[in-house]
Amino acid sequence: MIKVLLADDQSLVRSGFRMLIDSADDMETVGEVDNGRDAVAMVRTRPVDVVLMDIRMPVMDGAEATQQISRLGLDTKVLVLTTFDLDEYVFAALRGGASGFLLKDALPEELLGAIRSVAAGDAVVAPSTTKRLLTHFAGLLPKSDPGASGRLDTLTEREREVLGEVARGANNQEIAERLYMAEGTVKTHIGRLLSKLDARDRVGLVLIALEEGLGD
Structure with missing residues (x-):
């Protein structure tokens, strides 16, 4: 079972992701937080396979939280979610250890597939995403x-x-x-x-x- 932590400052977004994730047979939501600092703290205290990390949050943004989680040396993977496909924070998060990023308007099957890929140790690098990064x-x-x-x-x-x-x-x-x-x-x-x-x-x-x- 893939254990997923939701880090997003919008409760409605978290609720939607939780319903989608918990409907899958091979994954479950193990926690929700509304800022990056709490995401880091939760990863320290409980097993988490994948963090769905919003990039823009109060207290600590997703890029900094990703870097701190990466430095913990755990097996936890970070999948960055953002509304902005050309966001400087995304590049910082990828350099900080994220295994990829998706837009929040990705299709449900795309999100679930990305979680599975990241949990398996692969990276989520869609061609369109890569081209935007390069450009x-x-x-x-x-x-x-x-x-x-x-x-x-x-x-x-x-x-x-x-x-x-x-x-x-x-x-x-x-x-x-x-x-x-x-x-x-x-x-x-x-x-x-x-x-x-x-x-x-x-x-x-x-x-x-x-x-x-x-x-x-």
Whole structure:
């Protein structure tokens, strides 16, 4: 059973999420809070698999709460929810350890699927989301030539190509089709990229690629 904590300052939103989550056979709501500070405190005191984290809350915002939860070293994953698809707080939350983000108007099956993916250790990086991140935040990052930092020096040319496709929001099947390789081979390359670049998940790869100037 996937244990979900709801962190949102709007009680009606929490009620809607609770009804949806508790209707699923494989997950349950284990708590509700209306600010980031209480979210961190609750994660400290009870088992939580996934936090549905609103990004804009009083007392402590979702980005700071995500960073603090990440620093606890627990298995708890954070899925950021926001009304704003181009929100600087979202980027801070992803860098702080969130496993992805969704808009609050996502379809019910999308939300439940995202919770399951995050709980299983995967990252939620929808192609449209990735493209928005690249477009919106590229201008906020220091300008540099691709690979100028040296972080990509250990990658093979094929691994660079795969990383570039990940940065553009392609899933494994799409990468396989674009680069003419088996999907299993793509998974192998993704695993090597995670290891070589010391990234925690696919979100981490997207952020590294963005910072290195890939994905344009």
